Structure formats: structure tokens, C-alpha cells
Amino acid sequence: MKINKTKSNQKILTRFYWRTLAILAMAVVIIIVLRTVLRGKMANLMVTFMSKVLGIDWEAGKHIYWERIEGHLDLIILIAVILVFLILFRISLVMFNRYFTELERGIAQLAQETEEPIELRSGLEQMEETLNDVRLKLIENREKIHEAEHRRNDLVLYLAHDIKTPLTSVVGYLNLLDESRDMPSQQKDKYVTIAREKAERLGELINEFFDITRYTYQAEQLYLQEVNLAFMLMQVSDEMYPQLTKRKKTLTIAVPDDIYLKMDPEKMARVFQNIIKNAIAYGKEGCEIKIWSEEQDEDIVIHLQNKADIPPGKAEKLFEKFYRLDGARSTETGGAGLGLAIAKDIVVLHNGEIHATSDSENIEFIIRLPRNL
Incomplete structure (x- = not known):
């Protein structure tokens, strides 16, 4: 103002x-x-x-x-x-x-800090306009502070809720191992494996919370490089191969080899990892995840599509923090509901756009990125 x-x-x-x-x-x-x-x-x-x-x-x-x-x-x-x-x-x-x-x-x-308009006598119209502009700005800032406080409270609430489940499981299995010293080795190995998996999940959740806090409340810095889009997507595909194989899904990439974008490769790789993780977690069993691109003016538009049962009007809600399709915070299908929110924050940092559309069979994520920031 x-x-x-x-x-x-x-x-x-x-x-x-x-x-x-x-x-x-x-x-x-x-x-x-x-x-x-x-x-x-x-x-x-x-x-x-x-x-x-x-x-x-x-x-x-x-x-x-x-x-x-x-x-x-x-x-x-x-x-x-x-x-x-x-x-x-x-x-x-x-x-x-x-x-x-x-x-x-x-x-x-x-x-x-009244919400009533300020009215001054005739001859002070410019001052009246200025004071009302300041009043509206103060109201806007107050609402932003309130919203930020609300988000922080939600963050603490969901953090406690999502961490409690795997942490309780880890403690429970460790107590069983401690109390049953003569437990058969096969059963002991099983409990150790489960406890380790729960601990790894706990670590993933904590990392997600750290990331969303960093992108939401701090001025994150980008380390820009000229990146070959197809090569980066192939690297992400290789990293996701074990998870794809476990869920019997395939990933097809149809992106030209000559597309180069100015981006932070580590952060942008995180965007595609999170979207692919979402497709693996919520896509139909054995479905194919397709990635292709097109040029529009000075931008590159990247499409990621897979088969999934997404209720009407729910696609855009996937980018909301802590939103989970299944509505259950203790499910094993996904993280804390922050992956796509983090992806959106990273795309916005690159002056890009991301949104999702769905029909009766497919969901498609569309990412628009400028060639040069």
C-alpha cells in the first residue's frame, strides 16, 4: 500500500x-x-x-x-x-x-482497530482515504496473523496425532521384546522388523513436518541450475522403482530429451517424488503412471496421470495441508497428508502453477513451469 x-x-x-x-x-x-x-x-x-x-x-x-x-x-x-x-x-x-x-x-x-470506516470532515478526503487504506491493511495483517496462528496450532495438533501412532507401536513392540526374553527368534525377528518399519515411518513423518514448516514459515532459497527435464524424471523413476514394483505399478515417461528448465533440481525432484508417491498410494492396483510434457508459449507443461478413484471435487483438495483422501490419519497408505502441499509450495517458489483434475477413472496433475525464472 x-x-x-x-x-x-x-x-x-x-x-x-x-x-x-x-x-x-x-x-x-x-x-x-x-x-x-x-x-x-x-x-x-x-x-x-x-x-x-x-x-x-x-x-x-x-x-x-x-x-x-x-x-x-x-x-x-x-x-x-x-x-x-x-x-x-x-x-x-x-x-x-x-x-x-x-x-x-x-x-x-x-x-x-475498528472495522467501521473512518469518516473525516469535508476537506480531508485524501487523509480519510489514507487512514481507511491503513485500516484495511491492518485488518488484513491481523487476519493473516490469526490464520498463521491457526495453521501453527493445526501443525502441532496433527504432529502429535500422526507421530503418536507409530511411536506407540514402536514402544509396544520393544516392550514385548523386553518382557519376553525367551521369545522364539522367528517371532522376535518379526517384531524387530515391524518396530523398525514403524520407526522409519516416524522418521518420514517428522521430515514431512520439518519440510512443510520450512516452506510455509521461512523464505526458502532456490539453487537454480539448467536441468534436463527428461533426465531428472528418469532419475526419480529409478529411485521410485522399488515402491512401484511392490505395488505392481509401472511408470512411463514421454518427455523430449531437449527440454531444459531453470530450476532447483533437488526441490523439483521432490515435487515429482511426492506426486508419484501419491499415485502409488492411491492409484488402482497395477495401473500405469504416465508422464508427458508440452510447450505452451514460454512455459513447459508437465502432465502426470494415473487411474484412481477420486471423488468429484476432491482433486484440488489434495493440495491442502493434512488432507487425506481416506480420512483416516492412522492408515498405512500415505504420510501425514503433506506431500502434495509441499509439492505445491515448491512449484510456487519456481513461479509455476500446479493443479489437479479428475474424472470417473483418472486423476491428472498438471504442472506449469517457466523455462527461465
Whole structure:
């Protein structure tokens, strides 16, 4: 928000300047009018005043007038003009002080963080607009702070909930092993394996929470490089191969070898990993995950599609923090519901866009990235 202080102040100063000139002109006019009206009567009025009010003899009064007043009439007129000007200027200052009173009232209303519009008297329209702009900005900032506080509270709540399940399992199996020292080795190996898997899942959840906190509340820095898109996707595919094989799914990449993008390769690889993990977790058993690209103006649009039962209107909700399709926070199918939220934050950091669409059979993630940041 940009406040035009110069324009606001200039308007008030201009008004004050012209009012002062008007007062000076009025003082001069008043003296001229009085001198015109009293022309030829000034001497008699002055002598009468000295005789009746001051008790001076009439002849003595005439002598004083002609000796002391008539010869300095111009100076007396100037003094009269100054006196009248000062009186009128004082009255003007009282009126002008109302502007500052209005501003003080407006600032006080602003300090109270009221949602009611600030209204000032005529002549202060620019100041009124400025104060209302500040008021709206303060309201907006207050709502952002409240929203951020709400998100932090949610973060703590979900962190406690999602960590509790695997942690309870780890502690439970370790207690069993500790209490049953003579447990058969085969059963012991089974419990150790389960405890290790739960601990690994716990580590993954904690990493997700650290990541979403970093991308949400900190200014994350990008380390940009010229990256071959097809080569990076092949690397991601190789890393995801064990999970794909376990769920009997395949990944097909149809991206030209000559597409290079300016990006942070580590963070952007995380985007595709999270989307593919989502496809593995929620895609239909044995389905094919397809990745292809197209050029649109100065952007590269990347499509990731797989078969999945996504309820109508739920696709875009996948990018909300802690959202899980199955609605169960203890399921083994996914993480804390942060993977796609992290992916969106990373894409936005690259000045890109990401959204999802779904129909009765397929879900498609569409990522638009600029060639150069």
C-alpha cells in the first residue's frame, strides 16, 4: 500500500495559505471601509472620545489630535490593519485546528482497530482515504496473523496425532521384546522388523513436518541450475522403482530429451517424488503412471496421470495441508497428508502453477513451469 503523503499535506497547506491571504485582504478591506465611512468625522470622534472617556478638555483634545494623531495617521492605519489581521488569524487558527482534531479522532479510531470506516470532515478526503487504506491493511495483517496462528496450532495438533501412532507401536513392540526374553527368534525377528518399519515411518513423518514448516514459515532459497527435464524424471523413476514394483505399478515417461528448465533440481525432484508417491498410494492396483510434457508459449507443461478413484471435487483438495483422501490419519497408505502441499509450495517458489483434475477413472496433475525464472 502506497500512501501519498505529499498530496495530502499539499492540499492542507494550500488551503491554509489561501485562507491566510484572504484574512489579510479582509483586514485591509475592513480598515479601508472604516476610513471611507468615517472620512471627515475621524477628528470629531477622536476628540469626543478623549473628552468624554478620558476627561480631557475639548480644546486640549483638538490640540492632541492635530499634533499627535493626524501626522501619524498612516502608521495608525497600519497598526489597525495588523491588529485586525491578528484577530481574524486567531479565529482562523481555531477553525483550522478542527482539522487536527479530526485527524486525531481518525488516528484514535485507527488505533482501536475498528472495522467501521473512518469518516473525516469535508476537506480531508485524501487523509480519510489514507487512514481507511491503513485500516484495511491492518485488518488484513491481523487476519493473516490469526490464520498463521491457526495453521501453527493445526501443525502441532496433527504432529502429535500422526507421530503418536507409530511411536506407540514402536514402544509396544520393544516392550514385548523386553518382557519376553525367551521369545522364539522367528517371532522376535518379526517384531524387530515391524518396530523398525514403524520407526522409519516416524522418521518420514517428522521430515514431512520439518519440510512443510520450512516452506510455509521461512523464505526458502532456490539453487537454480539448467536441468534436463527428461533426465531428472528418469532419475526419480529409478529411485521410485522399488515402491512401484511392490505395488505392481509401472511408470512411463514421454518427455523430449531437449527440454531444459531453470530450476532447483533437488526441490523439483521432490515435487515429482511426492506426486508419484501419491499415485502409488492411491492409484488402482497395477495401473500405469504416465508422464508427458508440452510447450505452451514460454512455459513447459508437465502432465502426470494415473487411474484412481477420486471423488468429484476432491482433486484440488489434495493440495491442502493434512488432507487425506481416506480420512483416516492412522492408515498405512500415505504420510501425514503433506506431500502434495509441499509439492505445491515448491512449484510456487519456481513461479509455476500446479493443479489437479479428475474424472470417473483418472486423476491428472498438471504442472506449469517457466523455462527461465
